[in-house]
Amino acid sequence: LTGCGKTEEAVAPVEGEKDALKVGLVVAGGLGDRSFYDSSNEGIEKAKEELGIEAKVFECRNDASLFNDQLIQASQYASVVVVVGFEFYDAIQEVAAEFPDVKYIYVDNVVEGISNITCIDYMENEGSFLAGALAAMLTQDKNIEGMNEEKIIGMVGGMDIPVIRNFKVGYEQGAKYIDPEIKVETIFAGDFEDPAKGKESALALYAKGVDVIFSVAGKTGEGVFEAAKDSKAYAIGVDSDQRYINPDAIVASMIKGVGLSIYESIQRIQDGTFETGKVYKYGIKENGVKMGYGTADMKQFVTDDMRAKLEEIQEKIVNGEIQVDEVK
Amino acid sequence: MFKEVFNLTLLQNTIRTATPLILAGLGGLLTMHAGILNIGMEGMILLGAFFGVVGSYFFANSFMGVVLAVLSGIIVGIIFGFFVIELGSDEFIIGIAINIFAGGLTIFLLRSIFGVKGAFSSPGIIPLPDIHFPFLDKIPFLDTIFNNHSVFIYISWIFVMITYIFLYKTPYGMWIRAAGEYPKALETVGVSARKMKYFSSIVCGIFCGIAGAHLSLGYLTLFTENMSAGRGFIALAAIIFGAYNPVKTFGAALMFGFFDALGIRLQGVGMPSQFTQMIPYIVTVIALFVVAKKKGKLKKEA
Amino acid sequence: MKKIKHSKDMEYLVSLFFSMAAALFIGVLIMLANGRNPITGYSALVIGALGSKYSIATTLAKTVPLILTGLATAISFKTGIYNIGGEGQLYLGAFIAAYIGFTFTKLPGIIGILLAILASAVVGGFYAYIPALLKVYYKIDEVITTIMFNSIAILLTDYLVNYPFAADQGKMGGTNMIASVFKLTKLVKLSKLNTSIFFTAFIALVIYYMMQKTSIGYNFKMVGQNPYFANYGGVNAKKQMVLAMIISGALCGIAGAFEVLGVHYRFLQNISPGFAFDGMLVSLIVKNNPLGVIFMSIFFGVLKTGSISMEQATSIPSELVLVIQSIIILFIAGESGFKKIFKNLRKAGVDNHV
């Protein structure tokens, strides 16, 4: 460690096996979002259980003034720091330069050319292409109770920011791929923490004839699911498999394999196959984004035909037949 | 395009969005009349939302949720009153402290009680009932706009009337107003201004508690961290806009609700979301300006 | 004569001390109730905030926006016009500083920096000027307009950084980086402490001098206490209110500029986690005294920096730290009340002696 020995006393000594790998998980928001951050923590938990690592979580509670502090705390504690949140773009570059011996796994954004930062970038546009395609098929399926004639599907986004827009383009493209006449209506609630606003936005969409909404809105999304339930309509979850929240209204989820990719990275570090300074793109091909349909005991709305169609699309994306648009 | 934006669901949406503001606003205007600017409403709503869920979940009864929310409101109202009235602390600071306190406490309790972080939803949370008026079924417009809302939406309208009557038609209301305007005048006729201030701050806690319970049990059926999402501040704006009058505050809350709802719909016709979200705020400032100008004119003409 | 003043200040400090002690004690109880060791907790807090060069620097870095927004509050509140719109002014100030920083990349360093600071002051001041005018000439409550203006400014910058001025690189909602000549020099390795602390100290000094030692400060104070008296005495209360509001807005704008020039090097969506509200709290606690603002900002900085270490050391969940923080605030705010209680006790004493 360079230049930070003095601050070591700020960190309590950690008991446990001497040679266990220490991992710090730094998240921009807080755990408990039941999607992105929670899913990253699942990866860490899994690694704890199966790979015998030690770990601590450092939350920034969306306070930009804490990004650096928490990164430094984590860097002093651990030899591997998993950094989750596109917001860390500057902070991680700054801190990583000061801790050359620490390996950083940066999730959800791309920083190139720094030897100790490895990036995991999800092609959320590819995943939401699938979500769009699925929604387009669902809305036209008269066998599902409550689906109407109109060819409109919806999306509720948390805020109008690049990541969410990246979801949006994929979603729209996927829907149009199934049926060019499909209309996609999107509302940005303007907040990731206001479920009431999420519900109101979703209700407005349902009132317009939308019957499936892709919810990409953090805690605001909880309101979207409620609206789906109340309107006897449907929603598609995001980031982790959210069907369990309400299996009757949430028909599927677009999963970002955050947990998986983190787990795999830690595994690679232990195996010695980890390549630092690299950007791992997690798209459909890498199984980094995919659709989730819940567990077997849940009522399934997505028919086998639809699944087959989605498989087909996945293949086309993997082999380049379909090019998914991207927003940076 | 016009029809896409201006339709009956817009009004439905307006009513729903306005209700938490109406409920909190009624409480806040009471303290305002008693001479206390309460910016702790945000935290009070949040506590109400949380304890509403706690009550509903553990007693499997939404009414108990409201009871717990009201209790939390009473307690936080007493704390607020104690600091502001008894200790003479700055109401601004205490309000902010209560907001921070409520934020931390609910997150902490969410984890201690339910073992989760962030959000808690469960089929075990019993929502407040919706009210169905059969006689409205056959009246097309009114049915869509006014029927089948959650119970506190209707109760909030009754509260508006009760608050109005209380403030302007009963002696106690007069006492509250006197306590705010000139407490010594009240003291010298043998009524404790202090007690009236306590009363108003506790009732404010109750109203905000109900607003919270409505949010977490009526509007939604879940609790998420910080789910009050600034509604306490908007309620405050509605109070000031409504000149502390329950009916006018009700109107101001509806106006906010309306423009919020309108904003959501305008996104559908291609307006960037940042601008649609600005609408309620801009409209408020413009409306204040127009009202002020009119008043100025009237004065000049007189 | 001086004695009276001194004893009052002493009284204030003593009661402030007692209320802080009481708050920290309640923190002890909470930690014990949750099975944590309070000694570990508090020593981690102190060490985390002040235990090393790095941690002191981090603590100081946190005071910069607090001091500026705190002074902004002090000035406006003292003058009887309540600027709750610091957050909005800060966002606009930060944006314009960033804009200048990534647009006029050819400017020589110090000129560019001064230009950015100046521009942020102008923009922040102007954004406060509008509600001030509405207040003074149309009697429109500034509390509500400034709250509305906060939301408007934040949404507007949201739009700007997502569309016309979105960064070329990286997925964050933010502008491009400012040119390196605009970056304020870092003072301590790793920490965010930068030369803005000197600017801030200088500004604080100027504001302190202005408020306490000049006729401008005197005029502000009199307008705040009794605007009719001010008018009668030849001080135009309306003008003073507008002026105070402009200065207040300018300070918030500068606070925003420093976040860009010294901390993030670009404008970010959510660049402020509510600095202006924290600053308001700081200023109110010390009854809008400019000197008090500085000390209370440092205390808040310690609390914020230290609580991170406390969280890690005792594995007290971060939300519990929030609860303890809010109780500390409540008790400090109750300071005047505790003073009253002391006074009553003393009064009872006097009564018994006569």
Place this chain on the structure above:
Amino acid sequence: MVQNLIELKDVTKVFPGVIANDRINLSIKEGEIHAIVGENGAGKSTLMKILYGLHQPTRGEIYFRGKEINITNPTVAIKNGIGMVHQHFMLVPSFTIAENIVLGSEPKKNKIFMDFKKAVKITKDLVKTYGLEVDPLLKVEEVSVGIQQRIEILKILYKGADILILDEPTAVLTPQETEELFAVIENLVKELNKTVIIITHKLQEVLSLSHRVSVMRQGKLIGTMNTKDATEQKLAEMMVGRQVLFDQLDKKDQIGDVLLKVKDLKAKNNRGLMALNGINFSIRAGEILGIAGVEGNGQSELMEVLSGLRELEDGEVFVKDTNIVGKSPKEIRKLGISHIPEDRLFNGLSKEATITENMMMGIQDQEPYAQKGIHINKKEIRNMVDQAIQEFDVRTPSQDVLIQNLSGGNMQKVVIAREFSFNTPIYIISQPTRGVDIGAIEFIHKQIIKKRNEGCAILLISAELDEIFRLSDRIMTIYEGEITGEFKNGMITKQEIGLYMTGKQKKRGDLHEKNKA
């Protein structure tokens, strides 16, 4: 007038650092009018607040109809038939008169609702019974102080008061209103057997109204006597503790040039109605022009226009040769007009500021008090203030005391000290001795005459006719925004002037013509 209704035994009240009441023994007889006099801060209000339950005595007993009583709060006092009209009115401005009267014991409908109709009826009945005319439906903020005084009295009568405590009720009344009030008080005592305790600084009022009078000084009760045996001189001596000389004021006659000239002045009041309808006058150096009139006839507006605080509709105001119309208060002050406002707490002072800060107003940006007009020179200012405190006999432990901790009389001295230290050629002085004790009145009068003798032109507005007659060289009467008469002092009696003040006669003597020339 036989039984002792109230008896105070050794009543003592200690405030931190002050013994406001020191072993007071006082008895009030049933059916009497008992006056209490004393300098500012003597402890009169405190004693009365104890009787009304607003303060608790530190020690001592109170007997009510022979029985010891513990008046813990106003409710106890009200129950025992004690009512108090406070020095500063206790009325809620936005409430109607009827609402204010019934506040605290409202008539109710269905046990819950306020019965507004009944409140109005109650008020009307009270008006009939006691002959105090008010309009129940007007808001308190819309009526004059005289009416407010009546509301206060009706309020305590409604609560069933048999003992009325009136704390300086006449301080803000016009002579007419005072007369009316006294008639009512006498009626209450004679016809309805009420008992009245009245505090006042005006000794003639004591002599003409009361049966007995008690004198307080520095917290102690100096003595009680039958009014028959009292004289103004004697009371004054008891109050102050030494002989008070009501000196003949020493006026030098050396009238000079015209310094202030007002031409066809027209201005509106706050409600947008014409308050001044073409006022003309001029004042010369070394001259005091007194304006007599019933309050609310444009005096306030005149003051405000002359000091730049109110826009005028028409007309011209000249300071020497400079027209000051359109100039700011600051510029007007620079041109040489100082101003003592009618309501010191409204705009004459800042209560929350120290004496020093209050004395700084007007010089805060002037050398040598402010270097370069900005940097405040504390030392200069403190010296100046110390001097002024001495010269104007402001009773205070230090110049760092907040104004709100001074007695009213001392607050007034601060205002006068400040304005008189400016040494401007023109003074506009309004109600200079309102609520001030006789010692201070005497002092303030001497200061005004001193300014006159130094060659200042002084415009004096006062509701006290005595004051006008004592100080003025020339007297003008104002009625409904017009000058109805102008006289050399000594050419008209107090009785006669009343006709001009009420607009029943109009005359502008040749004096005026001479001045115009």
